[in-house]
Amino acid sequence: MTALVVGDLEFQVRRSDRRRTLEITIDRDGQLLLSAPSTTAPAQLERFARAKQFWVYQKLAAKETLPPKALARQFVSGEGFPYLGRTFRLLLVPELDVPVKLEAGRFKMRRADAVDGHAHMVRWYAAHARPWLEARVERYAGRIEVQPGRLVVQDLGYHWGSCGKGGRLYFHWKTILLPPRIVEYVVLHELVHLIEPHHGSAFWQRLARVMPDYEARKAALAEIGRQLP
């Protein structure tokens, strides 16, 4: 493999006799790979990479905010984990009174618990999502004058939130990884559903009255959602 530098991007070029098209892929660590037919001229490679530059920047930017990626990370000191849109480094420590805690700007985890690191982090996120979401539900419920039912934090698969019988509200524990402004949009969205079940114009109008910039937040959430595997 050879390297191709375009602007401040460095691509590893992989040529193959079997390939017919040019393709750029980005691996988990943000490494750029340019796959090409073996007959492609260097100038053609560079033209292609240049044409895709903006796309690559967008993808790299999106990866930074990609919530699930963080949980695929290794549980070693120095790894970053998101919480409310910020990233906190992990520090493995020999002793701790709980499996995980956020203290002095770091996630601390007992070294012996690192093998179950994923499960411990999920529990930590879910536990911290609840009071944070409850406070926002209360605030926004007051503004649109609804009486929500019980709040449930769980794994909702591909949904950030949903609502059910008796005004029950469901939120994915992963919401707590997102920036606060985005989570607030998710909260308000579900609360408005208690009044307007469908996404008609009445729904969006009611939402806009409380959150005039909801469209930007909605777009940001959609961008993050598109990155979910």
Ligand SMILES: [Zn+2]
């Ligand atoms: Zn909806």
